[in-house]
Amino acid sequence: MAAPESGDGNNGAARMVTLISSDNTRFEVEAAAASLSQTLQLTILDGGGGGGDGIPLPNVDSATLSKVLEYCIKHAPAAANGGAPNATAVDRAELERFDNEFVNIDQSVLYSLIMAAHNLEIEGLQSLVAKKVADMIKGKSPMEIRRTLGFPDPTPEEQAEMNAHMLEYGWAYE
Amino acid sequence: MSLLLGTSASKKRRAGDEAEEDEAAAAEEEDRISALPEELRLRILSLLPLKSAICTGAVSSRWRDLWARRWPDPSSLDLHLFPENTPDQILESLERRGRRRLDRFSLTIHPRNYSSPNLIEYLRRYLDYAVACDVEDLHIYMADYFMSILCSRLYFPPGTYHLARLSICRIGRVSFDISWGGNVFFSALEVIHLRSVRFVDLDNLLSSCPRLRTLDLRYCEGVRGTIECRHHLKSVTVAECNNVNKIHADRASGLRSFRLSSASFPTYDIPVTAPLQDLYISLRGPYPRKPLSYWIRALPHLANLTALTICSVALRRVYALARFGSPACLTKLRNLPNLKELQLLMFEMDSTNLAHIYVFFRTCRCPQLERLFVQLPKNSHDTSEDISLEMAEENEPDEELSEEEEPHEELCEEEETGEELSKEYETEEELLEDEILEEYMLKDDRLFYEDMYEEDPIDEDISEQSEDDLPEYGLTNLVLAKMMKFKGDYFELRLVSFLLRKATGLKKLLLVAPQGNHMEEFGEDQMDTSRFLETKLSRLERASSNAEIIVSESDHAEIQPLHSDVFAKF
Numbered sequence: 001m002a003a004p005e006s007g008d009g010n011n012g013a014a015r016m017v018t019l020i021s022s023d024n025t026r027f028e029v030e031a032a033a034a035s036l037s038q039t040l041q042l043t044i045l046d047g048g049g050g051g052g053d054g055i056p057l058p059n060v061d062s063a064t065l066s067k068v069l070e071y072c073i074k075h076a077p078a079a080a081n082g083g084a085p086n087a088t089a090v091d092r093a094e095l096e097r098f099d100n101e102f103v104n105i106d107q108s109v110l111y112s113l114i115m116a117a118h119n120l121e122i123e124g125l126q127s128l129v130a131k132k133v134a135d136m137i138k139g140k141s142p143m144e145i146r147r148t149l150g151f152p153d154p155t156p157e158e159q160a161e162m163n164a165h166m167l168e169y170g171w172a173y174e
Numbered sequence: 175m176s177l178l179l180g181t182s183a184s185k186k187r188r189a190g191d192e193a194e195e196d197e198a199a200a201a202e203e204e205d206r207i208s209a210l211p212e213e214l215r216l217r218i219l220s221l222l223p224l225k226s227a228i229c230t231g232a233v234s235s236r237w238r239d240l241w242a243r244r245w246p247d248p249s250s251l252d253l254h255l256f257p258e259n260t261p262d263q264i265l266e267s268l269e270r271r272g273r274r275r276l277d278r279f280s281l282t283i284h285p286r287n288y289s290s291p292n293l294i295e296y297l298r299r300y301l302d303y304a305v306a307c308d309v310e311d312l313h314i315y316m317a318d319y320f321m322s323i324l325c326s327r328l329y330f331p332p333g334t335y336h337l338a339r340l341s342i343c344r345i346g347r348v349s350f351d352i353s354w355g356g357n358v359f360f361s362a363l364e365v366i367h368l369r370s371v372r373f374v375d376l377d378n379l380l381s382s383c384p385r386l387r388t389l390d391l392r393y394c395e396g397v398r399g400t401i402e403c404r405h406h407l408k409s410v411t412v413a414e415c416n417n418v419n420k421i422h423a424d425r426a427s428g429l430r431s432f433r434l435s436s437a438s439f440p441t442y443d444i445p446v447t448a449p450l451q452d453l454y455i456s457l458r459g460p461y462p463r464k465p466l467s468y469w470i471r472a473l474p475h476l477a478n479l480t481a482l483t484i485c486s487v488a489l490r491r492v493y494a495l496a497r498f499g500s501p502a503c504l505t506k507l508r509n510l511p512n513l514k515e516l517q518l519l520m521f522e523m524d525s526t527n528l529a530h531i532y533v534f535f536r537t538c539r540c541p542q543l544e545r546l547f548v549q550l551p552k553n554s555h556d557t558s559e560d561i562s563l564e565m566a567e568e569n570e571p572d573e574e575l576s577e578e579e580e581p582h583e584e585l586c587e588e589e590e591t592g593e594e595l596s597k598e599y600e601t602e603e604e605l606l607e608d609e610i611l612e613e614y615m616l617k618d619d620r621l622f623y624e625d626m627y628e629e630d631p632i633d634e635d636i637s638e639q640s641e642d643d644l645p646e647y648g649l650t651n652l653v654l655a656k657m658m659k660f661k662g663d664y665f666e667l668r669l670v671s672f673l674l675r676k677a678t679g680l681k682k683l684l685l686v687a688p689q690g691n692h693m694e695e696f697g698e699d700q701m702d703t704s705r706f707l708e709t710k711l712s713r714l715e716r717a718s719s720n721a722e723i724i725v726s727e728s729d730h731a732e733i734q735p736l737h738s739d740v741f742a743k744f
Contacts, residue, residue: 134221142232165232172228
């Protein structure tokens, strides 16, 4: 998602904003990076988040927020270029490498991240994390999916339901 | 949402090493992905191929039907073109829907007098539309067989990258331009069902599907020669495609299902280590023009086999090998440790057939056998000649089996494969000798057995053939037996008697009368006949005290074999 051109500070130094996580940790970050979030972008455009105020994010804990910001900082320059039409192949490859590395994380973090990306409306991050979850599911049997996603073993009732579904859509399990 | 996120994250962190807490954490994990807002879960589902999306439906109740809503409604179209519809109207309404993603597109064309160019043009437009919507599951059916041969054609446009399952019934010609996609034209296609397709370049089709797992061909007379099965294939069905003479599957190392029904004795090869779980062998034709030993020899190990269907022609061969062959020739069939379900296709049912069945149970150990299905012939007299040339079910024109020279080719093939595989078997010469011996013996046998069975106590016969006792038949776990087209003939009753005496744990024996009232032939009314049968049946000795015998006029739809499709007509 393109960040607004105004995301760069008006004065020489980049404009900074402060974000406050649900557990009251303060993060100072460039406005351009924070503006990858559609939700924050409006507040920032209104001049919020500067000085001692900070923008409270009651939905996001500090661990998740630091992860989100890691993503935003990395992607901000490319986003500032308006979807990076002049980005070199090297830059794009570097971003791709970063992305792959970035989602190589514990599942609980992944779910926190997908929720945070959703709440903060960071389109690129949402796609990235959804893609990661989809890749974890792709090509697996229901039992394998359950295991991958960390579900407990199915109860007999659940097993019966599974079997019924598999009968109904037999071809998908062939 | 924030609350949920916060609490579960912190709980997760607190979860220590203890097993109990781990379990709780696992349960919580499930809650977490399932608790994601529907919008997010749909977003994840939209990134999956249809097959994987469907699989999520089985994962838990919270995912049950979500996958079906991943594209804007309707993402599954089931169109019927009736004579009163104009194809243009439907196409217009499709265009109004736009080219949004489609999971499934099914088109059934009901009989109507289309001109051939019109029909071809309509089919083209429907197909183009479905492909433009990146359809993943595509079904095209022509209800009218003759019209379909004359004037239907499916030409696949490029862009079929998402197609995962293709099912085509009664289409004259199926084609695509391979130069568009090279050998990945159908790059995602995993399942192909072709039924009564007149012309299709199967070689090109198969080589354009790098991910194909299931190939199911029925009544495709236009498929000729050798079918080359690639190594991803897990399931192969070739039924009544009587111009196929070889199924070459020796690279399909993961083959789990192999079903062959043919009136022309094609050869096949399967990797010996293929983990075959279900096997269907129905071969018929002018017996004994070709030696049948290859069908046993070319089988892989059958240790994983859970469901088996074999025909009386193959049973005859097992019998011959068991009685006259060397012990090695039946190695693979001798042990069926996991077989749960057996279906016998009895093209004929006389004394020799009965003997073949007994010998099969004695020779092929299936201690886990729970369900037995027997398809009896329509008529009790020897019908082998009728069967050999009769085309099954569909109304393809009866092509005379031009087999005058083929047996010789077959013999050559036999020898070649024989050389490769002969280690554990006797030599081909010996087998062929057996063949002759068998013929010789069977002539005598027939009389022998007939004499035997006329003398009622069948046990005498058994004790003569073997000294061993009941468990030898390995029917101790059999709980259900079902006989289709049961007419109460002498040999049918003998088989019933055999099962009742040998299956010590039998709970239910279903005897289903043929469709249509066969009793009329005898000028008896139904009540009398069934009473007569019941009296007869009630007199039979039973090894299992709670075996219930049910004689019925209609089929029990809920009790069907895994191989419920019987392709041959007999």
